[in-house]
Amino acid sequence: MAKHIRNIILLLLVFIIANGLYHSLKANPPGTNYESPEYSIAPDDIDFLCDLTYTGVDGKSVSEQEIFDRMFYLIDRAERYILIDMFLFNTYVGKAEKPYRNLADELTRRLIKSKQDRPGIMIDLITDPINSIYYGAESKELDSLKKAGVNVIQTNLRSLRDSNMIYSPLWRAFIQWFGNSYKGGLFPNPFSDTGKRVTLRSYLEMLNFKANHRKVFVADHKEDLRGIVTSANLHDGSSAYSNVAFEIAGPFAVEFYNAEKAVAQFSGGRLSPLDFYIPPEKKKEAGDHARVRLITEEKIEDALLDSIDQAGNGDMISIGVFYLSDREIIDSLINASERKAIIRIVLDPNKDAFGREKNGIPNRQTAGKLLAGSGKKIRIRWYDTRGEQYHSKFALFEYKGRASRVILGSANFTRRNLDNYNLEMNVSLTAPSNNRAVMEIKGYFERIWNGEGYTADYTKYEEDSFFKALFALLFETTGTSTF
Numbered sequence: 001m002a003k004h005i006r007n008i009i010l011l012l013l014v015f016i017i018a019n020g021l022y023h024s025l026k027a028n029p030p031g032t033n034y035e036s037p038e039y040s041i042a043p044d045d046i047d048f049l050c051d052l053t054y055t056g057v058d059g060k061s062v063s064e065q066e067i068f069d070r071m072f073y074l075i076d077r078a079e080r081y082i083l084i085d086m087f088l089f090n091t092y093v094g095k096a097e098k099p100y101r102n103l104a105d106e107l108t109r110r111l112i113k114s115k116q117d118r119p120g121i122m123i124d125l126i127t128d129p130i131n132s133i134y135y136g137a138e139s140k141e142l143d144s145l146k147k148a149g150v151n152v153i154q155t156n157l158r159s160l161r162d163s164n165m166i167y168s169p170l171w172r173a174f175i176q177w178f179g180n181s182y183k184g185g186l187f188p189n190p191f192s193d194t195g196k197r198v199t200l201r202s203y204l205e206m207l208n209f210k211a212n213h214r215k216v217f218v219a220d221h222k223e224d225l226r227g228i229v230t231s232a233n234l235h236d237g238s239s240a241y242s243n244v245a246f247e248i249a250g251p252f253a254v255e256f257y258n259a260e261k262a263v264a265q266f267s268g269g270r271l272s273p274l275d276f277y278i279p280p281e282k283k284k285e286a287g288d289h290a291r292v293r294l295i296t297e298e299k300i301e302d303a304l305l306d307s308i309d310q311a312g313n314g315d316m317i318s319i320g321v322f323y324l325s326d327r328e329i330i331d332s333l334i335n336a337s338e339r340k341a342i343i344r345i346v347l348d349p350n351k352d353a354f355g356r357e358k359n360g361i362p363n364r365q366t367a368g369k370l371l372a373g374s375g376k377k378i379r380i381r382w383y384d385t386r387g388e389q390y391h392s393k394f395a396l397f398e399y400k401g402r403a404s405r406v407i408l409g410s411a412n413f414t415r416r417n418l419d420n421y422n423l424e425m426n427v428s429l430t431a432p433s434n435n436r437a438v439m440e441i442k443g444y445f446e447r448i449w450n451g452e453g454y455t456a457d458y459t460k461y462e463e464d465s466f467f468k469a470l471f472a473l474l475f476e477t478t479g480t481s482t483f
Contacts (some may be wrong), residue, residue, distance in 0.1 A: 020169025023162040028297065028420055031262020035302075036255045036294035040285050041248060044291070045478045046429070048440040049245040051232060053100075053388050053451035061386060062453075067245045068103060070219050074226055075110045078219040079118060080276050082111070085126040085214045085260050087410070087427075088235035089141060092191035094354025096387070100240035104334070107234050108141045112148040112382035121270035123150045126263055128212040129157060135180040136202030137189065155212035155423070163421035163479035168208050175204050191237075191354075209482055211421040212263065214296075215410045218253050224280055227253030229409045229427050231393040237354045241391040242383065244320070244444075246408055246427050246437070248292065251279040255294040259425060290438075291403075294403050300411045300426045301328065301418035307397045307405050308332040311341035316398040318445045320346040320383075322391045323412035324482045325362035325476045326419075330369060337374035346448055347372070348390040349461040362414075362483055364463040365472040371458070381455040383448065392424075396441055404438045405430045413430035414483050415476050 049066040050319040056062040074136025075082060084107075092102045093136045114121055125145060132154065146152050158176070162168035180201045187203060191196030217228040230245035232238070257274055266272045295303050309332060311317055317336065324330070324347060337343055347363045370378045383390030394408035411417040417424055431438050475481035 005279050006046045016169050016173050019172050020162070020165065023168065023172055024165060026161055028161065029159045029262065029266040031259065031265070033297040033299055033420055033425065034259055034294070035299040038291045038293050039252045041250065041252065041290045041292050043288050043290070043436045044069055045249040046290055046437045047247045048437050048444065049228070049247055050444055051241065051243045053240045053242050055384065055386065057453070061241055063100060063146060065101075067228070067243055068106070068234065070247060074217070074219045074221055077221060078114065078121060080121060081218070081222040081272065081274065082114065082121065082123045083218040083257060083260060083271065084124070084234075085212070085216045085263065086234045087128050087211060087213045087215060088131065088233035088238060089127050090131045090139065090191070091141070092195065092235045092354075093237040094191060095193070095356050096237060096354055099236035100121070102236055103234050103239045104141050104236055108144055111145055111150055114151065115148045124260075124264070124271045125150055126153045126155060126267070128210070129154045130206075130211065132207040133190065133198050133202045136182065136185060136198040137196055138182050138306065151272060153264050153267050155263060156267040157208070157210050159266045160208065160210055160423065161421050162208065163416045164207065164209050165478045166480050168227055171204060171208060175201070175205055175407065180205065207301070208477060209416065210264060210421060213410050213417065214423050214425040216256050216260065216425050218256050220277070221249075224249055225251070225253035225277060227256045229256070229425055231391055231408075231410060238389070238391065240388040242388070244394050244441075245409055246391045246429070248427070252292055252294070256425075257479070259294060259296055263423065271345055288432055288435050290429050290435055293428045294425070294442070295407075295428050296425050298418060298420040300407065300409070300424055301326070301428075303407055303428045304325060304395060304413070304418070305332050307395065307407065308336050310399065311336045311339065311397060313340040314400050315341045317341055317343045318396040318398075318442070319344070320390070320392045320394055320448070322348045322389060322393060322443065323350075323362060323414050323417075324366045325414045325472065325483060327476070329413050329418070330366060330373075333370060333378060334373035337377040343374070344449060345380045346390065346445070346455055347380060349385060351389050351461070352385050352389055359468065360461065360463055361468055361481075362472040362476060364461055365469045367458065368462070368464060368469070371423070380458045381449060382458065382461045383454065384456040384460070394441065396438075396445060398433060398442070403430050404433050404435075406438065406441055408441075412483065416479060416483065421479070428483065
């Protein structure tokens with residue numbers, strides 16, 4: 001009898017391990033991990049946008065916002081089509097007292113008005129199931145949009161690879177079969193003290209720590225298309241965060257559409273047809289044109305590593321990012337510093353999240369590793385947050401005698417974001433140093449690096465805790481964390 005029990009336990013362990021390995025190593029869904037062809041973009045067809053929250057000369061918090069103001073402007077003027085894929089789209093604010101801006105409600109009202117004023121307009125909205133707390137809570141915003149005729153698609157995360165090596169095999173084997181329900185919740189809402197209670201199954205699915213983390217927008221505008229790729233969420237609790245974006249006009253926006261079409265398909269949905277769009281005649285290419293590619297998932301890491309590895313003596317790398325913990329990126333930056341590349345990095349201190357205090361992992365540990373590994377040649381400053389987050393995700397590469405490159409979008413520089421686990425979307429832009437978009441993002445970085453009220457010296461949030469460094473490494477390696 002004991003032998004039979006041992007055999008059953010052994011078979012069960014083999015099944016769990018094999019199942020876990022399969023779902024962490026399986027092929028990506030079709031259409032993901034994609035790199036587009038290169039497009040030539042005229043300088044006036046690409047714009048850098050940013051949201052910044054900082055401390056003014058009077059000591060009070062100041063917020064300058066461009067990204068969603070521009071997005072809402074385009075929504076109000078779209079005649080034929082709108083597409084949005086947004087990771088966070090809800091009114092939750094966590095422990096914070098109130099949001100800076102009611103972004104979720106603003107978007108909902110504008111999309112409904114678009115359907116009312118222009119009944120023929122097609123609107124597709126893709127989002128992550130975190131907004132329904134993994135199908136355990138009703139979303140007022142999503143329900144209202146569905147009733148108004150918006151095509152709402154919640155991403156099928158089960159099609160994605162599992163990043164949580166410890167927990168997800170158990171969830172796949174024993175828990176996923178129970179599904180979830182909006183009814184019968186016994187546990188507190190994890191994102192709102194006043195929200196309706198949710199089921200245990202919502203918490204259990206949340207522990208997989210996986211997401212459709214993309215943030216992209218497409219709309220028709222004056223017989224053409226406009227696309228925005230950004231680091232910003234349409235989320236009340238994130239409305240004061242500092243973020244960045246590119247807006248691109250023309251047929252390149254079709255690349256956004258096609259990448260999102262793949263997500264809709266493996267999630268059991270379908271996007272509205274884009275067959276009305278006829279690309280305008282190509283503009284004659286000039287020396288200040290940019291070359292642009294769409295990159296998703298691991299292709300983002302490939303582009304980052306290639307760009308860092310090209311940097312040598314006197315070349316400049318400027319990075320602003322919410323999370324930095326990917327070991328390949330860290331090692332590549334240290335190697336570039338040894339080649340005498342000039343590297344400056346602005347990091348979020350990882351101390352604030354929706355009114356809750358965080359422990360500084362992983363950025364403070366990463367910063368220490370970068371300084372130690374480079375002999376302090378890599379320079380680091382912290383964005384001096386006061387309850388909000390520095391949520392940007394970009395890298396600017398300025399090469400001597402060659403075109404510059406910018407990589408910008410939804411992806412943090414972490415294993416989960418760059419190694420084919422989360423869905424991510426970035427744009428890679430290569431252009432002369434005098435290109436308008438390059439100069440705008442360079443000016444933005446110099447402003448936050450040098451300007452009082454934006455960033456703080458490394459010593460302000462310096463940490464050398466061995467145990468925190470160990471935890472950061474374990475979390476990054478095993479996927480048992482939110483970064």
